[in-house]
Amino acid sequence: MDENLVFNYTISGDDFTRAGEASSDVKNKLKMMGLDNNIIRKVAIAMYEGEINMVIHANGGTITVEISADNIRMILADTGPGIADIDKAMEQGYSTAPEEVRALGFGAGMGLPNMKKYSDHMEIDSTVGIGTTVTMDIHI
Template sequence: MSDKLIFNYQISGDDFTRAGEASSDVKNKLKIMGIDNNVIRKVAIAMYEGEINMVIHANGGNITVEIGPDNIRMILADTGPGIADIDKAMEQGYSTAPEEVRALGFGAGMGLPNMKKYSDYMDIDTTIGVGTTVTMDVHF
């Protein structure tokens, strides 16, 4: 018997009309579960930023959310191009988003910095030409 709830979301690439649906669904589930609003806010922001990054840069991917007794883990896995320079990508304002994405109001270079800021733990495992897996935890 598992003491975790697990939810999986398939994220479509280049579909900005649906971008944010997974993080919104998780936010609603956490509210129903009575999780603290500050925890919900952190999870929603961190997951949304990751979800948008998957739409912009990686042609989508899969998000697994594990809700445990004192921790929420988000595992965002894609088969995109990978991140060439993680240190550079972690700089606020640095973005490789194309101009047409910026024109939509996305790609400001705050995704990874915000993911780190709003999670208690973040790990980036990336391989050029293979993809990226970002694991984030929010404790409560």
């Protein structure tokens, strides 16, 4: 690939039933590009968790996916409440999600740990009251 491919998505924060459409679209694109199934699966899971997080916690946001010859980078940016304690948020089982989110099957405190587990590199830049940007790399 000579030039990076870039895909941009706007994630709506008010429709939980549509959460995941961007991740689904990326998964389809990667399949059409003929990438390895294991890599596609890692990208799909990591991005989907991030997309769900945006809808649950931040009233939506934007996702940029950059594909180069040897890396897939996902940048998830929101202007939500920010993460007060990132170390705590990275612990499995720790969640600030309200009860109604748990009733939907999420908010088990696995979102960020899952994103880290399935990506080769992850960075979280968050300021309370300003928002959060999560950058994940998955090597091809």
